[in-house]
Every structure is written in C-alpha cells, then in structure tokens.
Amino acid sequence: MCIFLAELNGMEAYATNIGNTYLKAGPEFGPLEGHLLIIYKFLYGLRSSGLWFHELLGYCLKELGFKPFLCEPEIFKRQNQEGLWEYVATFVDDLCIVMRNPNEFLEIFKSNPYNFKLKGAGPLSFHLGCGFEQDADGILCMDPKKYISKMEDLFKQLFSCMPNKKYRLPLEDGNHPELDTSKFLAEDDIQKYQSLVGDMQWAVSIG
Numbered sequence: 001m002c003i004f005l006a007e008l009n010g011m012e013a014y015a016t017n018i019g020n021t022y023l024k025a026g027p028e029f030g031p032l033e034g035h036l037l038i039i040y041k042f043l044y045g046l047r048s049s050g051l052w053f054h055e056l057l058g059y060c061l062k063e064l065g066f067k068p069f070l071c072e073p074e075i076f077k078r079q080n081q082e083g084l085w086e087y088v089a090t091f092v093d094d095l096c097i098v099m100r101n102p103n104e105f106l107e108i109f110k111s112n113p114y115n116f117k118l119k120g121a122g123p124l125s126f127h128l129g130c131g132f133e134q135d136a137d138g139i140l141c142m143d144p145k146k147y148i149s150k151m152e153d154l155f156k157q158l159f160s161c162m163p164n165k166k167y168r169l170p171l172e173d174g175n176h177p178e179l180d181t182s183k184f185l186a187e188d189d190i191q192k193y194q195s196l197v198g199d200m201q202w203a204v205s206i207g
Contacts, residue, residue, distance in 0.1 A: 001075075002075065002087040002089045002096055002098045003096065003098070003124065003132070003140065005085070005087065005098060006098040007139075007140055009084050011084065011086070011098050011099055011100055012097075012098070012099060012100065012101070012102050012123065013096065013097070013098050013102075013123070013124040013132075013140075014096075014097040014098075014099075014102040014103075014106070014121060014122060014123060014124060015094070015095065015096050015097070015120070015121075015122070015123075015124045015125070015126070015127040016094075016095050016097070016106065016118045016119065016120060016121035016122075017093055017094050017095070017118070017119045017120055018057075018093040018094075018095065018116050018117065018118060018119075019093075019117040019118065019119045025037055050092055053092065053093065054074075054090070054092070057090055058073075058076070058090075060109075060114050060116075061076045061088055062076075064078070064105075064108065065078040066078045066088060074089065074090045074091065075087060075088070075089045075090070076088045076089075076090070080099070080100060082100070084100070086098060086099040086100070087099075088105075091128055094127065094128060096124065096127055106118060106121050124140075126146060128206075129144075129146075129147040129150075129202060129206060130142050130143070130144055130146075130147060130206040131143035131144065131145060131146045131147070142206060142207075144203055144206045144207040147202070147203055147206060148203055148207075151199050151200075151203065154195075154199070155196070158192055
C-alpha cells in the first residue's frame with residue numbers, strides 16, 4: 001500500500017535495515033543516567049525481543065509525529081506540510097519509508113537522541129526478499145527473481161545439488177501422499193523441510 005501511494009503522489013520510497021540500537025541508562029541508574037549501556041548477555045533470541053523492539057521503534061516514531069494505523073499497527077503515518085501522508089512501514093528492524101525527503105528522516109533517525117545504525121539505506125530496490133524495479137514505462141514492479149535465486153542457493157547448500165525444475169506443480173503426476181510409507185524425518189530434516197516450505201510460501205506471496 002505504501003509503495004503504491006508513493007507512486008501515486010510522486011514521493012520517494014526508500015528501504016533500510018536497523019543494524020543496532022543503543023541502550024541508554026534511565027533515571028533509575030542515578031548518576032549514570034544518560035550513559036550508554038553495554039550488554040553482557042545476548043538477548044536477541046528471547047521470545048519477547050521482537051515485541052520490545054517494536055515498542056521502542058514505535059515510541060521513537062511517535063516522537064517524530066507518526067501514529068500507527070488502527071488496522072495495521074506496524075505501519076506509521078503522519079501528514080507533511082503539503083497535506084500528504086508520509087509512511088514508515090516496519091517489519092521488526094526492516095523499514096520501508098515513503099516521503100518527499102526520506103534522507104532528511106534518515107539523518108534524524110541516525111542522530112541524537114535515537115542513534116539508530118542504518119544499513120543499506122537508499123531508494124527501494126530490495127525489501128523483505130522482494131526486488132523492485134521500473135519497467136519500460138517507468139512503472140514500479142515487484143520482482144521475486146532475487147529471492148528465488150537465494151532459495152536455489154540455499155537448496156544447493158543443504159543438498160549439494162540444484163532443485164529439480166522438471167515439475168511445474170506441487171505434486172508430480174500419480175503422487176498419493178496418503179499412501180506414503182517412507183520413514184519419518186529426523187529433527188534436523190524437519191527443520192529443513194519447514195524452512196523450505198516457508199520460503200516457498202513467501203515466494204508465492206511476493207510473486
């Protein structure tokens with residue numbers, strides 16, 4: 001939606017990734033308030049880490065005048081001086097930014113008091129696994145080729161061969177999965193299977 005509105009209103013669409021966040025001591029740290037904190041225990045893998053990072057990101061965006069959509073709280077909006085709505089769509093630490101001047105927003109986000117380290121910031125060309133490019137008529141199009149290429153590379157790493165491209169359907173002719181008598185997968189193979197199915201589902205979504 002945000003990308004469509006960028007095209008419709010002649011605004012820029014940028015993508016970036018937040019590489020880190022700085023933790024600063026609050027008033028509860030007394031004389032150390034305002035100092036940068038060093039994490040001695042890595043907490044990224046906690047179940048609640050994504051939620052708390054979303055809360056932090058939302059707090060920062062609200063300070064800059066954005067407010068979340070009621071139906072889609074991961075997308076934030078604000079009106080600019082022209083009366084046009086500007087958007088920041090978040091997916092954990094991936095951002096899609098639609099504005100007249102996204103570079104100005106990025107500079108604010110990188111400086112005090114936010115100090116976000118942004119990676120790969122620039123005009124939208126690849127975001128959440130999907131490529132974007134202008135066609136011959138200058139229309140922005142979604143392109144899943146890069147993601148499919150990465151899927152092939154992963155398949156080759158896992159199985160030391162390229163996937164069979166003979167079949168054009170999920171099941172080959174004459175296949176009856178209800179009659180399958182093959183052995184159950186081991187734990188590692190189950191994770192590989194689930195990962196491959198998830199990749200296929202995303203490829204279908206963006207394609």
